[in-house]
Amino acid sequence: MPLSVGYLLGETKLKTKQNTRTIDEINEKIRNGDAQVLTAEEMKRLVESSGVEVAFREVDVVTTGTFGAMCSSGAIINVGHSDPPIKIEKAWINDVPICHPGAAVDLYIGATTMSEQQPFEYGGGHVIEELVGGKEVDFKATAYGTDCYPRTQVKTRLTKDDLNQFYLLNFRNCYQRYNCAVNGRDETIYTYMGKLLPRMRNATFSGAGELNPLMNDPDYETIGLGTRIFLGGAQGYVIGEGTQHDPQNRFGTIMVRGDAKKMSPEFLRGAAFTRYGTTLYVGLGIPIPILNEGLAKKTAIRDEEIFTSVVDYGVPRMDRPKLGQVSYKELKSGFITVKDDRIKVSSLSSLKTARKIAGTLKSWIAQGEFFLTAPVERLPIDSVFKPMRRTEATPFVASVMQTAVTCHANEKIRTIAGRMVTHSVNHIIVVDDVGKLGGIVTSWDITRALAEGKPALADIMTRRVVTAKPDEPLEVASRRMAQHSISALPVIDAERKVLGIVTAEDVSKLLGR
Amino acid sequence: MVKILIKLSEALVAKPTTAEIILEHKVPINIITAHVTSKGGDYLVDIPDEWLETVVTAYRKKGALVTLPKLVEIDKDKCFNCGACVSICPVGAITVAEDKSVNFDQEKCLGSTCSACVEACPARAIKSVKQNNHELANNTH
Numbered sequence: 001m002p003l004s005v006g007y008l009l010g011e012t013k014l015k016t017k018q019n020t021r022t023i024d025e026i027n028e029k030i031r032n033g034d035a036q037v038l039t040a041e042e043m044k045r046l047v048e049s050s051g052v053e054v055a056f057r058e059v060d061v062v063t064t065g066t067f068g069a070m071c072s073s074g075a076i077i078n079v080g081h082s083d084p085p086i087k088i089e090k091a092w093i094n095d096v097p098i099c100h101p102g103a104a105v106d107l108y109i110g111a112t113t114m115s116e117q118q119p120f121e122y123g124g125g126h127v128i129e130e131l132v133g134g135k136e137v138d139f140k141a142t143a144y145g146t147d148c149y150p151r152t153q154v155k156t157r158l159t160k161d162d163l164n165q166f167y168l169l170n171f172r173n174c175y176q177r178y179n180c181a182v183n184g185r186d187e188t189i190y191t192y193m194g195k196l197l198p199r200m201r202n203a204t205f206s207g208a209g210e211l212n213p214l215m216n217d218p219d220y221e222t223i224g225l226g227t228r229i230f231l232g233g234a235q236g237y238v239i240g241e242g243t244q245h246d247p248q249n250r251f252g253t254i255m256v257r258g259d260a261k262k263m264s265p266e267f268l269r270g271a272a273f274t275r276y277g278t279t280l281y282v283g284l285g286i287p288i289p290i291l292n293e294g295l296a297k298k299t300a301i302r303d304e305e306i307f308t309s310v311v312d313y314g315v316p317r318m319d320r321p322k323l324g325q326v327s328y329k330e331l332k333s334g335f336i337t338v339k340d341d342r343i344k345v346s347s348l349s350s351l352k353t354a355r356k357i358a359g360t361l362k363s364w365i366a367q368g369e370f371f372l373t374a375p376v377e378r379l380p381i382d383s384v385f386k387p388m389r390r391t392e393a394t395p396f397v398a399s400v401m402q403t404a405v406t407c408h409a410n411e412k413i414r415t416i417a418g419r420m421v422t423h424s425v426n427h428i429i430v431v432d433d434v435g436k437l438g439g440i441v442t443s444w445d446i447t448r449a450l451a452e453g454k455p456a457l458a459d460i461m462t463r464r465v466v467t468a469k470p471d472e473p474l475e476v477a478s479r480r481m482a483q484h485s486i487s488a489l490p491v492i493d494a495e496r497k498v499l500g501i502v503t504a505e506d507v508s509k510l511l512g513r
Numbered sequence: 514m515v516k517i518l519i520k521l522s523e524a525l526v527a528k529p530t531t532a533e534i535i536l537e538h539k540v541p542i543n544i545i546t547a548h549v550t551s552k553g554g555d556y557l558v559d560i561p562d563e564w565l566e567t568v569v570t571a572y573r574k575k576g577a578l579v580t581l582p583k584l585v586e587i588d589k590d591k592c593f594n595c596g597a598c599v600s601i602c603p604v605g606a607i608t609v610a611e612d613k614s615v616n617f618d619q620e621k622c623l624g625s626t627c628s629a630c631v632e633a634c635p636a637r638a639i640k641s642v643k644q645n646n647h648e649l650a651n652n653t654h
Binding site: 204 | 593594595600609613614632636637
């Protein structure tokens with residue numbers, strides 16, 4: 001019996017040696033300068049030309065990279081104690097408010113927090129880039145004062161060398177893939193997916209596709225708590241799943257940490273999305289150890305095998321309409337086809353920098369400057385990304401809309417003025433014989449018609465009317481009124497038949513503004 | 514080719530001003546963009562270098578205002594080659610090269626008459642820059 005067990009173990013061991021390799025073995029090779037490292041793009045070419053078996057035998061590590069806007073990023077800083085000491089209540093760096101979630105002088109610079117002086121142009125992401133680049137920043141803080149921390153305000157200038165700790169601590173980075181965004185509305189919209197032209201005249205996407213770290217190890221065999229990575233130009237670590245990690249839909253994310261003092265502004269860039277806000281572009285690369293043939297095959301994944309949805313960001317809801325599927329190959333080609341329309345598409349993340357990251361990580365490993373780690377705990381493969389629990393009903397347009405007072409285009413202004421008084425309304429909707437929207441006329445239009453002596457409704461009515469749909473959330477209709485500086489929206493159905501009217505007054509009664 | 518901006522008054526848009534100049538001087542004027550109402554008009558036109566002086570003088574003689582458009586410039590140090598601007602450009606002046614660098618073709622760019630890319634740039638690397646109008650004046654005196 002003992003003999004046969006030993007025999008079996010020996011056989012298994014022998015087999016293991018042929019079909020797998022360990023991280024320790026790879027690190028030994030790195031130490032000896034013998035490790036074979038390819039970037040993900042090179043690996044794909046090798047598998048294509050020589051097959052998985054050869055690729056597994058010859059390659060120890062595949063490097064990946066991505067460089068994109070990652071809003072859930074920031075940095076922990078400890079600014080040291082002043083004399084007399086202060087227990088910071090509020091703090092600012094270059095006029096950007098800084099979070100104070102902890103004790104006296106521990107602060108967190110959030111990438112999306114915007115400057116009070118230049119909102120939408122300068123924010124936490126820019127502060128991090130400047131500090132990482134060695135620049136001096138203006139620091140100020142206020143406090144309520146205590147017996148142990150009597151100071152109530154402090155002002156100074158700081159560089160990264162003055163900080164005790166300066167750690168990048170990003171709670172959601174490196175989305176495995178992301179949506180392709182278009183805008184089905186009639187006006188340009190400004191989103192976190194960039195500027196989207198009306199009627200789907202352009203599209204944007206994010207992500208490195210076949211170069212993306214998580215895409216090359218989609219079952220997270222080698223990635224988890226403790227995985228050493230390229231982060232912002234230095235070595236960093238994965239510290240677990242990122243927020244909104246959604247592995248079953250291939251929308252995995254990671255949480256990362258790294259010493260920002262060692263990072264480079266080339267791989268950490270503050271950015272501003274017009275009318276959306278500021279963010280941080282983060283450079284991140286993960287080395288995938290080729291432990292078995294399965295991983296060799298997985299790292300061979302190509303852009304044409306990675307699909308994502310084309311999503312209409314013109315619909316401001318949690319579930320936005322999906323208009324189709326496209327591959328990263330199409331996205332990177334510059335054009336996608338959606339419902340027979342050819343649409344020009346822009347990348348928001350930099351493929352050039354993603355390649356540079358994969359290349360840099362490759363050279364670090366090849367030169368023996370970077371060793372691999374096995375995760376202490378792998379990323380979960382079964383977590384579920386839930387929407388917010390709802391305890392209050394969302395008000396919709398249908399719930400506040402009123403019956404519209406209408407008129408026909410051939411009616412006299414005098415008659416319409418009379419109707420406004422009778423119904424005590426400020427808006428009358430112009431409809432055709434079947435009740436379809438033709439225009440709108442306000443009490444102000446009537447006043448102007450009188451003052452300027454214009455007798456016909458056709459001269460004063462507004463024909464390009466901003467409208468609402470009954471199933472839209474009231475918040476959305478309210479924002480539309482504010483954006484167009486108007487006080488009412490006709491509510492119409494898909495055939496443009498008038499169903500009612502929603503006024504700013506009705507909205508403020510319900511939303512309290 | 515040189516791009517110039519021509520501003521026509523209410524009186525000048527009422528007449529076939531540009532047609533008259535083309536017929537009179539036999540100059541090739543390529544209108545790239547035009548915003549014309551009964552109150553006046555703004556034209557962005559492309560003219561071969563050798564015809565610049567003739568065209569500018571002819572328009573000015575008729576009372577039009579001729580200037581150089583602002584140029585769009587990309588600060589290569591700030592640009593991190595994301596490509597957000599590429600799909601925004603209506604004339605294909607911004608493209609992605611084989612090595613994934615973002616390339617800009619000044620010749621194709623409509624300059625300040627468009628500037629759609631400026632606010633689309635997350636790196637704020639694109640600026641509208643005023644050209645030196647003295648050059649235009651000197652060339653055409």
